[in-house]
Amino acid sequence: MKKIIGVMGPGEKQATQEDVECAFEIGKLVAKTDSVLLCGGMSGTMESSAKGAKEAGGLTVGIGPTKDKNDMNEYLDIPLLTGMHAGRNFMNVISSDILIFVSVGSPGTLSELAFAIQMGKPSIIIHGSEKMKDYINELSGKDIYFVDSLDELQIELNRLFQ
Amino acid sequence: MKKIIGVMGPGEKQATQEDVECAFEIGKLVAKTDSVLLCGGMSGTMESSAKGAKEAGGLTVGIGPTKDKNDMNEYLDIPLLTGMHAGRNFMNVISSDILIFVSVGSPGTLSELAFAIQMGKPSIIIHGSEKMKDYINELSGKDIYFVDSLDELQIELNRLFQ
Amino acid sequence: MKKIIGVMGPGEKQATQEDVECAFEIGKLVAKTDSVLLCGGMSGTMESSAKGAKEAGGLTVGIGPTKDKNDMNEYLDIPLLTGMHAGRNFMNVISSDILIFVSVGSPGTLSELAFAIQMGKPSIIIHGSEKMKDYINELSGKDIYFVDSLDELQIELNRLFQ
Amino acid sequence: MKKIIGVMGPGEKQATQEDVECAFEIGKLVAKTDSVLLCGGMSGTMESSAKGAKEAGGLTVGIGPTKDKNDMNEYLDIPLLTGMHAGRNFMNVISSDILIFVSVGSPGTLSELAFAIQMGKPSIIIHGSEKMKDYINELSGKDIYFVDSLDELQIELNRLFQ
Numbered sequence: 001m002k003k004i005i006g007v008m009g010p011g012e013k014q015a016t017q018e019d020v021e022c023a024f025e026i027g028k029l030v031a032k033t034d035s036v037l038l039c040g041g042m043s044g045t046m047e048s049s050a051k052g053a054k055e056a057g058g059l060t061v062g063i064g065p066t067k068d069k070n071d072m073n074e075y076l077d078i079p080l081l082t083g084m085h086a087g088r089n090f091m092n093v094i095s096s097d098i099l100i101f102v103s104v105g106s107p108g109t110l111s112e113l114a115f116a117i118q119m120g121k122p123s124i125i126i127h128g129s130e131k132m133k134d135y136i137n138e139l140s141g142k143d144i145y146f147v148d149s150l151d152e153l154q155i156e157l158n159r160l161f162q
Numbered sequence: 163m164k165k166i167i168g169v170m171g172p173g174e175k176q177a178t179q180e181d182v183e184c185a186f187e188i189g190k191l192v193a194k195t196d197s198v199l200l201c202g203g204m205s206g207t208m209e210s211s212a213k214g215a216k217e218a219g220g221l222t223v224g225i226g227p228t229k230d231k232n233d234m235n236e237y238l239d240i241p242l243l244t245g246m247h248a249g250r251n252f253m254n255v256i257s258s259d260i261l262i263f264v265s266v267g268s269p270g271t272l273s274e275l276a277f278a279i280q281m282g283k284p285s286i287i288i289h290g291s292e293k294m295k296d297y298i299n300e301l302s303g304k305d306i307y308f309v310d311s312l313d314e315l316q317i318e319l320n321r322l323f324q
Numbered sequence: 325m326k327k328i329i330g331v332m333g334p335g336e337k338q339a340t341q342e343d344v345e346c347a348f349e350i351g352k353l354v355a356k357t358d359s360v361l362l363c364g365g366m367s368g369t370m371e372s373s374a375k376g377a378k379e380a381g382g383l384t385v386g387i388g389p390t391k392d393k394n395d396m397n398e399y400l401d402i403p404l405l406t407g408m409h410a411g412r413n414f415m416n417v418i419s420s421d422i423l424i425f426v427s428v429g430s431p432g433t434l435s436e437l438a439f440a441i442q443m444g445k446p447s448i449i450i451h452g453s454e455k456m457k458d459y460i461n462e463l464s465g466k467d468i469y470f471v472d473s474l475d476e477l478q479i480e481l482n483r484l485f486q
Numbered sequence: 487m488k489k490i491i492g493v494m495g496p497g498e499k500q501a502t503q504e505d506v507e508c509a510f511e512i513g514k515l516v517a518k519t520d521s522v523l524l525c526g527g528m529s530g531t532m533e534s535s536a537k538g539a540k541e542a543g544g545l546t547v548g549i550g551p552t553k554d555k556n557d558m559n560e561y562l563d564i565p566l567l568t569g570m571h572a573g574r575n576f577m578n579v580i581s582s583d584i585l586i587f588v589s590v591g592s593p594g595t596l597s598e599l600a601f602a603i604q605m606g607k608p609s610i611i612i613h614g615s616e617k618m619k620d621y622i623n624e625l626s627g628k629d630i631y632f633v634d635s636l637d638e639l640q641i642e643l644n645r646l647f648q
Contacts, residue, residue, distance in 0.1 A: 001555070001558075001560070001562060001563065001564075001565050002563055002564060004564065004565075004566075036563075036564055038566075059564075061547075061564060061566075063566070067409060067580060069487070072487075074487070076487060077487065077488055077522075078487075078488060078490065078522055078545075078547055078564065079487050079490075079581075080490075080524075080547075080549070080566070080577070080581040081577070081580045081581045082408075082411070082577050082580065082581075083408060083409040083410075083411055083576070083580050084252075084407060084408045084409075084411060085252075085391060085407040085408075086252060086277060086280060086407075087249065087252040087253070087406070087407055087408060089252075090246075090247075090248060090249040090251075090252065090569070091249070091566070091567070091568050091577075094553060094567045094568065094569050095565075095566040095567045095568075105301070106280075106301075107276045107277070107279035107280035107301060107302065108276070108280055110272070110276035110279075110301065111273045111276035111277050111280065114269045114270070114272035114273035114276055115248060115269070115273050117269035117272075118248060118268075118269035118270050118273065129297075129300060131293070131296045131297040131300045132297050132300070134293045134296070134297070135291075135293040135294050135296070135297040135298075136297075138291060138293045138294070139267070139268075139269060139272065140269065163393070163396075163398070163400060163401065163402075163403055164401055164402060166402065166403075166404075198401075198402055200404075221402075223385075223402060223404075225404070229418060229571060231325070234325075236325070238325060239325065239326055239360075240325075240326060240328065240360055240383075240385060240402065241325050241328075241419075242328075242362075242385075242387070242404070242415070242419040243415070243418045243419045244415050244418065244419075244570075244573070245414070245415075245418050245570060245571040245572075245573055246569060246570045246571075246573060247553060247569040247570075248569075249568070249569055249570060252407070253404070253405070253406050253415075256391060256405045256406065256407050257403075257404040257405045257406075408576075409576075410576060410601060410604060411573065411576035411577070411580075413576075414570075414571075414572060414573035414575075414576065415573070418573075429625070430604075430625075431600045431601070431603035431604035431625060431626065432600070432604055434596070434600035434603075434625065435597045435600035435601050435604065438593045438594070438596035438597035438600055439572060439593070439597050441593035441596075442572060442592075442593035442594055442597065453621075453624060455617070455620045455621040455624045456621050456624070456625075458617045458620070458621070459615075459617040459618050459620070459621040459622075460621075462615060462617045462618070463591070463592075463593060463596065463618075464593065
């Protein structure tokens with residue numbers, strides 16, 4: 001069994017340019033760990049993380065919210081459907097061994113972070129706001145790692161793999 | 163069709179005594195609006211909100227995470243099952259017309275708040291921490307109402323019913 | 325807790341006139357047992373069973389496949405949503421204490437019958453074809469009752485309530 | 487994107503020795519089409535189909551019903567979880583481009599066949615009973631192919647790939 005790293009972040013409507021570029025680099029980092037990249041299968045950070053992983057020779061899986069594979073991005077090796085809308089967020093989290101969150105600036109991503117905390121999944125959050133950190137730390141400091149750069153993210157990822 | 167008010171809050175492991183008592187009073191308020199009370203069906207605030215609604219003559223529905231009705235509290239007129247664990251949180255939110263959150267001090271409740279924001283459901287949060295308010299306001303101020311007492315909650319609820 | 329009787333059958337595209345009329349009468353029978361009628365919330369037999377239950381003073385719950393209550397029929401006291409398309413069929417079955425199937429002439433209804441057999445839920449099938457009976461009996465004769473008239477259905481329902 | 491072929495059949499409690507051996511050979515055939523094998527992730531035919539695919543150099547995905555990867559078989563490259571019990575059957579079907587059913591002798595497999603018919607997914611059924619064929623043909627003859635041997639299955643699979 002391969003290790004599965006979920007990369008969670010906003011779609012194109014809510015993602016900033018920085019989010020999209022960051023997710024692309026995260027995808028490359030994930031592929032280099034020889035883990036499978038799991039994402040929500042759609043646009044924005046989901047697409048760019050899968051694109052990054054493919055560029056680095058990785059394997060990509062998407063668990064999408066709709067009933068139609070044509071809705072999903074083209075960088076997925078294995079596009080899976082649920083027809084469950086955001087109800088599928090639970091599945092993305094429960095299927096991941098480690099999670100990486102891009103900024104947590106959208107409610108969909110927040111629902112995934114909440115499930116990750118509930119399940120005790122090791123989670124790295126990059127580019128989170130100060131207010132988000134304060135609240136999440138109040139809720140649970142356990143297994144949640146905040147990083148501000150890709151270098152720091154790489155360090156945390158290495159640590160989780162040891 | 164009756165209006166459905168979802169009351170979301172922690173189970174007995176994570177609920178404080180104040181949460182449980184507050185949920186009981188919220189249950190009574192919900193019943194007095196002649197709405198159906200919807201909750202997650204289990205213990206803690208879920209049980210006490212249903213108990214409060216029954217005491218005030220209301221109708222109570224629970225959407226539970228397990229496969230067995232014996233897991234659910236005894237104050238539910240209509241105990242529904244999903245077998246989906248916390249995946250059922252999405253259903254609690256999408257089925258509610260209005261949501262009331264008790265404190266948002268547990269990740270399960272946070273996942274429900276995140277879905278409510280994503281769906282644009284009118285939501286009242288009672289006894290939220292300052293850090294939670296700061297972050298949620300940063301994420302989205304839309305249709306989210308923070309209150310610190312049952313009197314304020316009653317006022318917001320009346321306003322939503324106009 | 326009230327007993328929940330699920331009435332499962334096709335929507336308006338696949339239901340015959342006989343199915344729709346039969347479901348209406350089943351709704352009335354369910355209401356007279358003082359049980360809650362649970363259905364899939366949409367048109368066809370789902371609508372007419374809820375209409376029948378309301379005419380007989382019953383309480384009706386629908387678990388719908390879409391994200392919008394406006395898609396659901398008007399005879400539901402408690403319209404619940406899942407946004408899960410036919411994935412919600414599992415929930416209809418697991419939430420019911422007893423199931424009544426109208427003819428099983430559509431694949432959606434068949435998926436619900438299959439789940440009912442899997443969970444060992446007592447199930448009455450009215451107006452099933454001979455071929456369906458032969459196959460279902462081969463798969464499992466346990467707790468599955470075939471009836472050809474509303475009178476026979478009433479007898480089986482009484483027996484299940486003893 | 488790779489094509490996904492779902493192989494659906496009973497777990498070890500309900501599978502016959504013939505079912506298990508047949509699923510193993512199906513797994514090999516699927517791998518030779520260069521498609522991804524998707525299964526329910528557990529024991530019995532699910533395990534042997536994945537084992538067969540791995541022996542032939544294929545890629546295997548499981549969508550499991552539980553919350554724990556340790557419940558899943560060891561021949562899965564990508565073990566995904568849902569925590570949804572048999573509610574996950576819907577996902578197995580909606581995610582597959584083509585489905586192969588081993589015998590349809592258990593209600594879980596029947597629920598998956600019912601969903602496949604509802605979604606119009608091309609489906610091959612091997613070793614189905616005469617009674618099952620009669621009923622399924624009555625329900626829908628569309629895109630459902632009955633075969634009695636692996637050779638016939640191979641022919642149908644080739645045809646679907648043209």
